[in-house]
Amino acid sequence: MGEPQMRSRVLEAVTDSALRELDLHKLFEVLLLQVRELFVVDTVTVMLADTGGEQLVTTAAAGLEEEVFQGVRVPVGTGFSGQVAQRRRPLQIDHVDESTVSSPLLWQRGLRVLLGVPMVAHGELTGVLHVGRTDYRPFTDEDVDLLQLVADRLATAAHAHRSRSARAAAAILQESLLPSRLPTTEGWQMAARYVPGTDSGVGGDWYDVFHLPGGRIGLVIGDVVGNGLAAAIVMGRLRSALRAYALEFPDPAEVLGKLDRKASHFERHTMATVAYAVIDPAASRLEFALAGHLPPVLAVPGRPAAFVDAPVGPPIGYDLAVTGRTGADVEVPEGALVALYTDGLVERRGQDLDERLELLRRAVAPMPAEAACVRVMAELVGDQAAPDDIALLTVRHNPAA
Structure with missing residues (x-):
């Protein structure tokens, strides 16, 4: 797929008006499957920052669902995802083992290349989106830019969801007290x-x-x-x-x-x-x-x-x-x-x-x-x-x- 066609398909995916009708987890599911196909990757993972902003919690995945099932957490600043979160800029690595990533599931899956981008909305870190391949094909600068577009869309949805949920929870808690x-x-x-x-x-x-x-x-x-x-x-x-x-x-x-x-x-x-x-x-x-x-x-x-x-x-x-x-x-x-x-x-x-x-x-x-x-x-x-x-x-x- 050529770069113009790729960009067009990614833009179409993240701007699809039908996504507005989906709840957050369904939106993650739909977009992660599209990312896996468009970027030709083996894994796609969303890790959301906890309320204290100190840890990343694996929330959604395609190709590495066990990270979600097992509740993988990574401290901000630690490992591959933690560095992406701390620096708030993209990071690509071509050596995946205990020296570069925190979760053993990544190298056990046989991943060779990882690309991660920060999810930021309204100046607030909401998480990290990363993709991985089991072969040594590196990601291009165009891949980085396009994956960031997806991350921005996911960040906006996650921020809105968290704001609504927090407001509702606060009202319920206050009323109960x-x-x-x-x-x-x-x-x-x-x-x-x-x-x-x-x-x-x-x-x-x-x-x-x-x-x-x-x-x-x-x-x-x-x-x-x-x-x-x-x-x-x-x-x-x-x-x-x-x-x-x-x-x-x-x-x-x-x-x-x-x-x-x-x-x-x-x-x-x-x-x-x-x-x-x-x-x-x-x-x-x-x-x-x-x-x-x-x-x-x-x-x-x-x-x-x-x-x-x-x-x-x-x-x-x-x-x-x-x-x-x-x-x-x-x-x-x-x-x-x-x-x-x-x-x-x-x-x-x-x-x-x-x-x-x-x-x-x-x-x-x-x-x-x-x-x-x-x-x-x-x-x-x-x-x-x-x-x-x-x-x-x-x-x-x-x-x-």
């Missing part, structure tokens, strides 16, 4: 809102309410830096860890200190702001600690609402609180309401944060918890979609009948 029903406690009323941002889709914002020993109530609101599935996963881990520490340690500042140590050690590239509070119904007091989080608003009957005066420690992660963490406490008399929130409620591009905070302060009033949520969301969100996630939690100490 947010309380479906807030616990009821005599004399106390609670309500909440969670709205995913239009820019982030879904991310690491969360709120939580739970009963603690001694009749106390734990309240949490937090925001993991980042968005998407990665942030939602970290949020889930922090949520579970905080609940566990809350059962063991009564002091909110100590709980956040333990959470910080855990996150700094096990979630090394994570940062989150968290407000953790404990209500003691018998004493009508709220004890709390802030890790880089905006302070709650307290509205007491007969007084203007105000931000609670308390020390704001560093965010969770990166061992920032080297001098320890401190908390505060405040009285919550009958009829009073406390509002905890994430920064997505008050931060807007091009708008002054202090003005937005003042708008929030004026919106919070000593009213039923659900009515307070309605009022705050109406005043600060209204009919304009927020770019970032919003979490809001209101707690009211019911007045005596």
